[in-house]
Amino acid sequence: MSAVDAALVLANRVTKLGICGNVPALLVHERPSSVWHVTHHCPQGMAFPDLNAMMITDGTSNQEINHNALQKNDKKQREVVRKRGPSIERKTQRLGRRGKICVLLYQWPVTGIWRQTVCCPDAKALPDLNALLELHEGIPFELRARPKI
Known part of the structure; x- marks a missing residue:
């Protein structure tokens, strides 16, 4: 499976996490064409924090409370x-590590703390996520119904 295919599979899982848990969840990665691709679920217009303002070191991040x-x-x-x-x-x-994903961000609903996974090999500045969401035209995601046993 290529890195782009793996990214799309993970994007579906992130969307499902956002819908089932009703939590803000966001996946941002760079495609080979250097175009930012955004998968998100943000209930009722909640804003995402500024990622560059969060401390990003060695795959960990400063955590902000909403x-x-x-x-x-x-x-x-x-x-x-x-x-x-x-x-x-x-x-x-x-x-x-394989596909140069830049960030996955989701909110832990028990505490309201933002959890962030970062792999940014070139130490690039991350984009303004709220501006990206305004430009993003996503395809609606439908959960598959599980058959009853």
């Missing part, structure tokens, strides 16, 4: 993020 994050998340949604978030983060780190 106190408005906890209002609409129930126990089931928090459980979805608790289970899926770390595995998506690990997959992003692996894909980042």
